[in-house]
Amino acid sequence: MNSIVAAEGMNFALVGKSIDDQNFIDAAQGCQEAAALNADTCVLLGGHGDSNAHLQYNAIETALASRQYDAIAISVTKSxxxxxxxxQARIPILTFDSPFSGVDKVLSRGYVGADNVAFGQELALMAQELKPNGGCICLMTVNHDPNLADRILAVRRTLSGQKSFLDGQRLQGEGGWYEPERCPxxxxxxxxxxxxxxxNTFNGIGSDVFLSVGAWPMNDIDAFRDTVEIYNNELKTHKKIIIIGVGKILPSYKALLKEHLVHAYVSIDFFEIGRETYRNMKKAANGESIAKTTYTKNEIVRSNSILENTTKKAATPIDK
Incomplete structure (x- = not known):
C-alpha cells in the first residue's frame, strides 16, 4: 500500500502586524499547537507596538534570509x-487574517482567515437589528488595510441594500442610514x-450608532469604560448603539455586554486561523496543493445572548 510520509521537524512562521497584538498571539498559539502534533514548530514574527509595515517588511526579509523556515504566512499590512x-522568496508564501490585494494576490499560495465580506455583513446585520429604522452611523477602521476596506464596503452595501455601492462611498440616506462627514x-x-x-461620535457628532470593524476600542478596557459610561442610560435604552468586531471574546468583553456598554460583537477565531494556516503551510511545503481561500467561521455575540448564557452563531451572509 502506498503512503505519503510527511517530513518531520519542519519550521514555519506567522508574520503578524504586531507581535504584541492578542489576535496574532492567539493565531500563533493555534499554529504551534497544531505544529507540535507533527513535531514541527511555528513561531510569531514581526515588530512590537502598533502595526507598522516597515517593521513587518524587515521581519519578512530576515526570515527569508535565515533560510530556516519551510513556509511563512503573512498578515499583510500594506499590500x-x-x-x-x-x-525573491524560495519557499511557499501564504497569507492569513489580511490578504494581498489587487494584482499582488497571485503572490500568495493561499489565504486563511475570516471572510471579511461576511464579517462586515454580520456587523451591519446587528446594526439593522438594533436600529431597524436606520439612523446616523459612524464607522471606525484603519486606513490602507485591504481586509478592513472589504469589511467597510460590506457594511455599507448591507445597510444600503445595494450591491453596487462603491468603495469609499458614504451612506447618505440609503436604507435609512447616514454617515457624517467626519466619519469613518x-x-x-x-x-x-x-x-x-x-x-466625538456621540458627543460632538451625535451619531446613533458607533460600529468598529476592528477591536481598537477594546485595547484598553478601562479607557473604553471611562469614555462610554457617561452615555450609560442612552446605551441601556438603545438610543445609542455600540457594535465592535473583535477576535476572542474575553471575560472583560462579556462584562461590557452584561452592562449594555456594548451591544454586539462579531468575533473571529484567531486560534483556529492559526491551526488552519499551519495545515496549509505544511501541505504547501510538502508540494501538495492547497485551497486558494480557506475561511474560518465568525460568531455573533449580543448582550441578551450573554445574559442567557448562550451565543448566536454567525448568520448566513447575504449574496455578495
Whole structure:
C-alpha cells in the first residue's frame, strides 16, 4: 500500500502586524499547537507596538534570509509594499487574517482567515437589528488595510441594500442610514486617538450608532469604560448603539455586554486561523496543493445572548 510520509521537524512562521497584538498571539498559539502534533514548530514574527509595515517588511526579509523556515504566512499590512519583500522568496508564501490585494494576490499560495465580506455583513446585520429604522452611523477602521476596506464596503452595501455601492462611498440616506462627514474614523491603531474619536461620535457628532470593524476600542478596557459610561442610560435604552468586531471574546468583553456598554460583537477565531494556516503551510511545503481561500467561521455575540448564557452563531451572509 502506498503512503505519503510527511517530513518531520519542519519550521514555519506567522508574520503578524504586531507581535504584541492578542489576535496574532492567539493565531500563533493555534499554529504551534497544531505544529507540535507533527513535531514541527511555528513561531510569531514581526515588530512590537502598533502595526507598522516597515517593521513587518524587515521581519519578512530576515526570515527569508535565515533560510530556516519551510513556509511563512503573512498578515499583510500594506499590500504593494510588502509584496516587494517576498519577490525573491524560495519557499511557499501564504497569507492569513489580511490578504494581498489587487494584482499582488497571485503572490500568495493561499489565504486563511475570516471572510471579511461576511464579517462586515454580520456587523451591519446587528446594526439593522438594533436600529431597524436606520439612523446616523459612524464607522471606525484603519486606513490602507485591504481586509478592513472589504469589511467597510460590506457594511455599507448591507445597510444600503445595494450591491453596487462603491468603495469609499458614504451612506447618505440609503436604507435609512447616514454617515457624517467626519466619519469613518481612522483609529490609527492608537488607544488615545480611538477613545477621542469614540467620544466625538456621540458627543460632538451625535451619531446613533458607533460600529468598529476592528477591536481598537477594546485595547484598553478601562479607557473604553471611562469614555462610554457617561452615555450609560442612552446605551441601556438603545438610543445609542455600540457594535465592535473583535477576535476572542474575553471575560472583560462579556462584562461590557452584561452592562449594555456594548451591544454586539462579531468575533473571529484567531486560534483556529492559526491551526488552519499551519495545515496549509505544511501541505504547501510538502508540494501538495492547497485551497486558494480557506475561511474560518465568525460568531455573533449580543448582550441578551450573554445574559442567557448562550451565543448566536454567525448568520448566513447575504449574496455578495
Amino acid at each position: 504593494e509594499f510588502i509584496a516587494q519583500a517576498i519577490s 474614523w481612522n483609529s490609527g491603531d492608537n488607544v488615545e486617538r480611538t477613545m477621542t474619536q469614540l467620544s
